[in-house]
Amino acid sequence: MSDDFSIDDMDRAIVEQLRLNGRATNQQIANVLGLTAATVSARIRRMEDANKLRVVAVSDxxxxxxxxxxxxxxxxxxxxxxxxxxxxxxxxxxxxxxxxxxxxxxxxxxxxxxxxxxxxxxxxxxxxxxxxxxxxxxxAVDVIKYKFDVAPIEARGDL
Missing domain, CATH: 3.30.70.920 (Lrp/AsnC effector binding domain/regulation of amino acid metabolism (RAM) domain)
Known part of the structure; x- marks a missing residue:
């Protein structure tokens, strides 16, 4: 994948939906964002192929x-x-x-x-x-924050 790969607002919206619900289907994400499931799937695959996105399960x-x-x-x-x-x-x-x-x-x-x-x-x-x-x-006597979505998708377009 070329180095000029950039994340746009729609990609960021898809990532945000995955952060809110990691089990959301492409169709559910598409419904929220007004896209088709095929578009969501293609964008997720494109970000994964460019090493800009990795979907993982985190256990408590x-x-x-x-x-x-x-x-x-x-x-x-x-x-x-x-x-x-x-x-x-x-x-x-x-x-x-x-x-x-x-x-x-x-x-x-x-x-x-x-x-x-x-x-x-x-x-x-x-x-x-x-x-x-x-x-x-x-x-640890108290857990204040326990989040693993620590790599923000920045608005600059590059990561």
């Missing part, structure tokens, strides 16, 4: 019995941080792992079913990963 961790959300900042020593992050990302409790700049090398978001699972995770699992110098867990 609390709906699956995970009651503890925790951020863990990790300092690495003696091993590449990317290797440590890749190993940690293999644990099912880790739902996001990032290499970061600053005091720490890795930042992770972790979910647990209950607080009683915390010692086992930190002391029996994570502490066995070679290269971890320190871990600083921070338990």
């Amino acid at each position: 961790f609390s709906a699956h019995g995970y009651n503890v959300l925790m951020e863990v900042a990790i300092e690495v020593d003696g091993r590449p941080a990317s290797d440590v992050a890749a190993e940690l990302a293999g644990y099912p409790e880790v739902f996001a792992a990032h290499l970061v700049t600053g005091r720490y090398d890795i930042d992770m978001l972790v979910v647990l079913r209950e607080f009683d699972d915390l010692p086992g995770l930190l002391l029996e699992k994570f502490s066995k990963v070679r290269g971890i110098r320190s871990m600083v867990p921070a338990i």
Whole structure:
């Protein structure tokens, strides 16, 4: 796809409808926007092909019995941080792992079913990963925002 691909107002309207209801059919979106389902389908496919849009499902961790959300900042020593992050990302409790700049090398978001699972995770699992110098867990006491539509479709036409 060419680099001059641009998103127009109709594309942004389609994306907004998908954000409001990720399960909306092309026909439902078309009805709201005054288009045909074929037009909606073609525009979605065009944005996907240009890597401007990806439709994904996001699951609510609390709906699956995970009651503890925790951020863990990790300092690495003696091993590449990317290797440590890749190993940690293999644990099912880790739902996001990032290499970061600053005091720490890795930042992770972790979910647990209950607080009683915390010692086992930190002391029996994570502490066995070679290269971890320190871990600083921070338990979320309240979730203020939990959204994954973080890549705005900007009015400029380029992303």
